[in-house]
Amino acid sequence: MDATAPTRPQTAAPDHSPAAELWAGVRGLAPLLVGVAPFGVIYGVVAIASGIPAPAAMAMSSILFAGSAQFLLAQLFALGAPGLVMVASIALVNLRHALYSASMAPHLGHLPRRWKVVLAYLLTDEAYASAILRFSGQRASRGAANRHWYLLGTGLSLWLGWQISTAIGILLGAQIPKDLPLDFALPVTFIAITVPMIRSRAAVAAAAVAAGVALLCAGWPYKLGMMAASLAGIAVGSLAARGRTA
Amino acid sequence: MSFWLVMVLAGAVTFATRLSFIAAEGRFEAPRWFRAMLPFVPIATLTALVAPELARPGGAWDVSVRNGRLVAGCAAIAIAAISRNVLLTIAGGFAVLWLVH
Numbered sequence: 447m448d449a450t451a452p453t454r455p456q457t458a459a460p461d462h463s464p465a466a467e468l469w470a471g472v473r474g475l476a477p478l479l480v481g482v483a484p485f486g487v488i489y490g491v492v493a494i495a496s497g498i499p500a501p502a503a504m505a506m507s508s509i510l511f512a513g514s515a516q517f518l519l520a521q522l523f524a525l526g527a528p529g530l531v532m533v534a535s536i537a538l539v540n541l542r543h544a545l546y547s548a549s550m551a552p553h554l555g556h557l558p559r560r561w562k563v564v565l566a567y568l569l570t571d572e573a574y575a576s577a578i579l580r581f582s583g584q585r586a587s588r589g590a591a592n593r594h595w596y597l598l599g600t601g602l603s604l605w606l607g608w609q610i611s612t613a614i615g616i617l618l619g620a621q622i623p624k625d626l627p628l629d630f631a632l633p634v635t636f637i638a639i640t641v642p643m644i645r646s647r648a649a650v651a652a653a654a655v656a657a658g659v660a661l662l663c664a665g666w667p668y669k670l671g672m673m674a675a676s677l678a679g680i681a682v683g684s685l686a687a688r689g690r691t692a
Numbered sequence: 693m694s695f696w697l698v699m700v701l702a703g704a705v706t707f708a709t710r711l712s713f714i715a716a717e718g719r720f721e722a723p724r725w726f727r728a729m730l731p732f733v734p735i736a737t738l739t740a741l742v743a744p745e746l747a748r749p750g751g752a753w754d755v756s757v758r759n760g761r762l763v764a765g766c767a768a769i770a771i772a773a774i775s776r777n778v779l780l781t782i783a784g785g786f787a788v789l790w791l792v793h
Contacts (some may be wrong), residue, residue, distance in 0.1 A: 529693025679736025
């Protein structure tokens with residue numbers, strides 16, 4: 447023991463073991479489940495109302511595991527859209543996940559392939575947002591070696607919450623009152639995740655441009671306006687950040 | 693095409709999208725401008741998802757105090773900015789939506 451040890455605070459060194467990181471991820475995501483669960487329930491209700499058989503509606507939650515895409519697929523099914531149109535629509539709506547993949551890639555590059563496959567499967571809006579906040583925050587360097595366990599924790603708890611809530615929606619079906627504004631749960635959850643991230647002028651610019659373009663282009667098909675808005679916000683944010691440091 | 697096949701294909705495309713850059717990491721050097729854009733991915737993408745839900749619910753513009761979602765969304769933004777607390781923001785947003793309904 448070195449002589450300075452007794453003068454240090456008595457708190458133990460932060461625990462960054464795999465189990466501790468996994469648990470931290472589960473806890474980090476838990477508050478978001480308050481918003482995700484109602485969304486999962488209404489997906490179940492909408493899927494059954496669209497005429498999708500209950501086993502298929504339930505399986506979709508693990509095959510697709512993407513909330514807004516599952517709603518779209520249920521709507522397209524009800525409209526009797528051709529199969530290829532449905533697949534292409536889902537591909538477009540989920541394009542934003544390529545952005546998440548690019549954003550997460552530098553943090554996961556060292557992992558074996560099986561890890562990359564599992565974490566990519568679990569890379570939803572909420573798990574991504576929760577993990578990237580930790581990976582790129584002020585204490586980003588701490589526990590870096592086991593941070594993939596954190597993402598695994600966020601992903602697994604969201605996966606479980608999504609399966610349970612969609613099952614409840616499928617089982618309850620029409621018994622859920624239609625006038626409950628449950629679909630407000632997702633926007634308000636995204637607000638809760640996003641607003642605390644906006645800490646610089648460049649971030650404000652990115653959010654303002656993304657919101658403006660998204661509103662103007664909301665009528666575009668297949669949520670392409672959302673993708674255009676996202677790219678515009680990203681471009682303006684990074685240009686603003688460069689202008690500040692140059 | 694059977695609906696099960698549609699689901700499996702849509703799931704495969706979604707998974708491939710999520711895996712794309714993660715699998716390619718290390719095999720190519722992304723340009724610096726590309727890396728500089730990445731920190732703005734969550735902010736811009738999540739904002740782009742939220743904004744139309746508040747100001748164009750159901751597709752049509754509705755920027756008025758009678759649009760409960762817009763009022764509750766703005767309240768949630770204020771709560772999130774002040775408290776930085778996820779649970780408080782979700783609960784507060786729903787409380788305001790319930791009040792204005």
